[in-house]
Amino acid sequence: MVASFAIGIALAFGQHLLYSSLHHKVEDDEDRKVKYVLYGRALAYFSKVAFGSCCILVYRQRIWQVSRTTFRNKALTVLSIDQLFLGTEDPSLFLNWEAISLAPRPVIIALVIWLIPVATIIFSPGALTFGWYFEVDNTSLKVPTLNFSAESFSDWRVPLKMKDGTTRKSLMFYNTTDALGKQTDFFDYYDSPSTDITRVTLMNAFSLTDASLNRADARQESCGGSFNCTYTTTFVGPGYKCGQVATSPADNAKLEELGAPFNTSKLIPDGKNVYFADIEEGDYARPQDSRITSQGGVPPPEVNLDDIGVFKSEPIIWIGYAVNSSIPLADNSSFRTNWTHRFDQHIFRCVHYETKYTVKWNYTEPFFTTDVSQEFLSPVVNTTFSQNADGTPNWEAPIPAENYISPRDPERYKKVAAYHTMGQSLRRFLKGSIEMDPPIPGPSYPRVSSDIAQTRLVSNSTSLPMKDLPEQLQDFYTNMVLSLFSAPQMLVVDHERVLVNRTRFQSTFIYNPEKLWACYAPVILVTLIILIIGAWNIVKDGTTFSVGFSRIMVTTRNTTLDDISRGACLGNDPFPLELMHTRLQFGVLHGHTEEYVGVEALPGIGHCAFGVPSELSPIRRGQPYAGLPKREGKELAKEKVD
Numbered sequence: 001m002v003a004s005f006a007i008g009i010a011l012a013f014g015q016h017l018l019y020s021s022l023h024h025k026v027e028d029d030e031d032r033k034v035k036y037v038l039y040g041r042a043l044a045y046f047s048k049v050a051f052g053s054c055c056i057l058v059y060r061q062r063i064w065q066v067s068r069t070t071f072r073n074k075a076l077t078v079l080s081i082d083q084l085f086l087g088t089e090d091p092s093l094f095l096n097w098e099a100i101s102l103a104p105r106p107v108i109i110a111l112v113i114w115l116i117p118v119a120t121i122i123f124s125p126g127a128l129t130f131g132w133y134f135e136v137d138n139t140s141l142k143v144p145t146l147n148f149s150a151e152s153f154s155d156w157r158v159p160l161k162m163k164d165g166t167t168r169k170s171l172m173f174y175n176t177t178d179a180l181g182k183q184t185d186f187f188d189y190y191d192s193p194s195t196d197i198t199r200v201t202l203m204n205a206f207s208l209t210d211a212s213l214n215r216a217d218a219r220q221e222s223c224g225g226s227f228n229c230t231y232t233t234t235f236v237g238p239g240y241k242c243g244q245v246a247t248s249p250a251d252n253a254k255l256e257e258l259g260a261p262f263n264t265s266k267l268i269p270d271g272k273n274v275y276f277a278d279i280e281e282g283d284y285a286r287p288q289d290s291r292i293t294s295q296g297g298v299p300p301p302e303v304n305l306d307d308i309g310v311f312k313s314e315p316i317i318w319i320g321y322a323v324n325s326s327i328p329l330a331d332n333s334s335f336r337t338n339w340t341h342r343f344d345q346h347i348f349r350c351v352h353y354e355t356k357y358t359v360k361w362n363y364t365e366p367f368f369t370t371d372v373s374q375e376f377l378s379p380v381v382n383t384t385f386s387q388n389a390d391g392t393p394n395w396e397a398p399i400p401a402e403n404y405i406s407p408r409d410p411e412r413y414k415k416v417a418a419y420h421t422m423g424q425s426l427r428r429f430l431k432g433s434i435e436m437d438p439p440i441p442g443p444s445y446p447r448v449s450s451d452i453a454q455t456r457l458v459s460n461s462t463s464l465p466m467k468d469l470p471e472q473l474q475d476f477y478t479n480m481v482l483s484l485f486s487a488p489q490m491l492v493v494d495h496e497r498v499l500v501n502r503t504r505f506q507s508t509f510i511y512n513p514e515k516l517w518a519c520y521a522p523v524i525l526v527t528l529i530i531l532i533i534g535a536w537n538i539v540k541d542g543t544t545f546s547v548g549f550s551r552i553m554v555t556t557r558n559t560t561l562d563d564i565s566r567g568a569c570l571g572n573d574p575f576p577l578e579l580m581h582t583r584l585q586f587g588v589l590h591g592h593t594e595e596y597v598g599v600e601a602l603p604g605i606g607h608c609a610f611g612v613p614s615e616l617s618p619i620r621r622g623q624p625y626a627g628l629p630k631r632e633g634k635e636l637a638k639e640k641v642d
């Protein structure tokens, strides 16, 4: 009994361990999934067998116990005795009121035996289910970042390859003074943006979205698998710092002081333009010298190399735009003859800065978002324009000359060239103007002579520049820089290790230990109680019992039973009904106390058996009992003849 009980607990615990090991485990193979579930059920089944057999052993103890106590005082019908002995296989016991009322405890144990499979086999496997598990973790992963310094150390003569054989691409094309790079004082100087950066910036501008370009598999790459993830990268790159300078003709003096190439007189309603950009003042010239025509831009000997390739200044973006305020003009307005609504004039400038970017990437299916914050470090080329005698800026000779970036300092030069090429890629979209005819006499429509109309900087409803153009422009440039991530072959695309916060929904096994123990706890408790009862009975009785055939046989050696069951000796079913309702008791048979097999010396030893109440007396503890009286040989023969 104890072994069964212990094995039952061990198996239940085994089921718990199995389920614990499966908890939150991803198993895509359906066959293995089913296998795991079946292992769990097998454990549940075997623990049922163990707990059940413990109870059955006690039950057998109990019915003999009942035979001697209950049946001693009360007689039960043969039917009830049958059902009690078959209680573990035949549930009709629970419909027999006589058995329930006269032997309630065996009936309860039998009931427990019947209910154990419900808890163990049927309900306990329910503690393991499949479900969606929301996994959250933080991992250090290699994610893409930008490193413009990588350009500093690149040399177009020595192409770098990626693992898959793709050539790593620079942001710009160079001209050189010596194609072989053998001369001692040779240098490479900036020519123009490379085809790759042109492609990326065009695609970003033409996409018309306010998101940067990215690789299709960027989320899997950055998150290290099919996760949703967020992380932050910081890098230093180019950025435009834009600021509003003028918002009305009253600010023109300020504009002049700052060296603006134009003033509000260019803008509607004073002028014709609804958008006007001057972005090329002081720009890097191409060609650097008109005599440079040979392949590779090698300057002919007569060209003075001192100024070739030097970044003297980075052009400042000056943009003026007018916004329809939607407020009708007053009747006395001087513009009333041609205009119906007031137009607000704005002029802003953007300066190219080396910028520290802090980008929060949020890859959440199906999109990704970036939250960018910029810290402007220093101007890309830190020079300003002196003024000519007439007060106009001198675009030719920026000051101070010591801040010029010379190609003879390649490390610094190439990084600045990379910034410059990014800026140039933006400025090509901004160049030009948009004119608009007044609504009187009309018709009013914009006449576009700028590539800005191809970008999202122009409103899709009015075809006029966006109201918040400075912010939009800065943002547009940021996205252009971030779009470099869509081209991992670019030299500037690097990798760094950062902490990535990842989450994902996964279909996994989910184990609920409470559910499992809610099934097993009552079983264990009740079985334990039954076990204690059984053990107590054994201690009290000093013996164990069984319901094997031999045990039944020796307890029914009573000729009265032979008499009443005459005609039903084949064990056939149904047993005669009249017989079924005969009441029997268990006790000491009268009149069989003279001679006993083997223990003849002991007088008063009785024989215990089932019998009709009138021929039995109660069993007493401590009294030795034996079998049937020894019969004479001829008597036996005679009976055989009968």
Ligand SMILES: *[C@@H]1O[C@H](CO)[C@@H](O)[C@H](O)[C@H]1NC(C)=O
Pocket (backbone or CB within 6 Å): 147, 148, 149, 150, 153, 494
């Ligand atoms: C950028 O690249 C250069 C050259 O490859 C390297 O020396 C430098 O450490 C890198 N910077 C960062 C921040 O990774």
Ligand SMILES: *[C@@H]1O[C@H](CO)[C@@H](O)[C@H](O)[C@H]1NC(C)=O
Pocket (backbone or CB within 6 Å): 252, 253, 256, 262, 263, 264, 265
């Ligand atoms: C604005 O610029 C025009 C030339 O473009 C000039 O004639 C005019 O004086 C300027 N206005 C102011 C207020 O500076």
Ligand SMILES: *[C@@H]1O[C@H](CO)[C@@H](O)[C@H](O)[C@H]1NC(C)=O
Pocket (backbone or CB within 6 Å): 175, 190, 191, 192, 285, 286, 287, 288, 289, 292, 293, 294, 295, 296, 297, 298
């Ligand atoms: C580089 O060389 C090419 C070919 O000679 C020339 O067309 C181009 O203008 C040169 N670029 C610069 C910046 O001088």
Ligand SMILES: *[C@@H]1O[C@H](CO)[C@@H](O)[C@H](O)[C@H]1NC(C)=O
Pocket (backbone or CB within 6 Å): 324, 325, 326, 341, 438, 439, 444
């Ligand atoms: C300015 O806006 C008003 C109101 O939105 C509109 O009626 C008017 O046509 C606009 N003017 C021009 C020139 O587009």
Ligand SMILES: *[C@@H]1O[C@H](CO)[C@@H](O)[C@H](O)[C@H]1NC(C)=O
Pocket (backbone or CB within 6 Å): 337, 338, 438, 440, 441
């Ligand atoms: C302004 O309107 C008047 C008449 O309404 C017209 O003659 C003149 O050409 C217009 N000016 C412009 C610049 O369209």
Ligand SMILES: *[C@@H]1O[C@H](CO)[C@@H](O)[C@H](O)[C@H]1NC(C)=O
Pocket (backbone or CB within 6 Å): 230, 362, 363, 364, 369
């Ligand atoms: C990431 O984006 C998703 C949806 O766009 C949002 O629900 C989530 O809060 C964002 N996570 C962070 C850390 O900003």
Ligand SMILES: *[C@@H]1O[C@H](CO)[C@@H](O)[C@H](O)[C@H]1NC(C)=O
Pocket (backbone or CB within 6 Å): 208, 459, 460, 461
């Ligand atoms: C038009 O512009 C608005 C504001 O920028 C944007 O939300 C909208 O999606 C654009 N429409 C189309 C069709 O792109």
Ligand SMILES: *[C@@H]1O[C@H](CO)[C@@H](O)[C@H](O)[C@H]1NC(C)=O
Pocket (backbone or CB within 6 Å): 226, 227, 228, 364, 365, 366, 503, 504, 505, 506
């Ligand atoms: C990522 O988040 C979205 C939105 O919350 C969700 O629909 C999707 O299932 C998540 N993807 C993973 C792999 O967890």
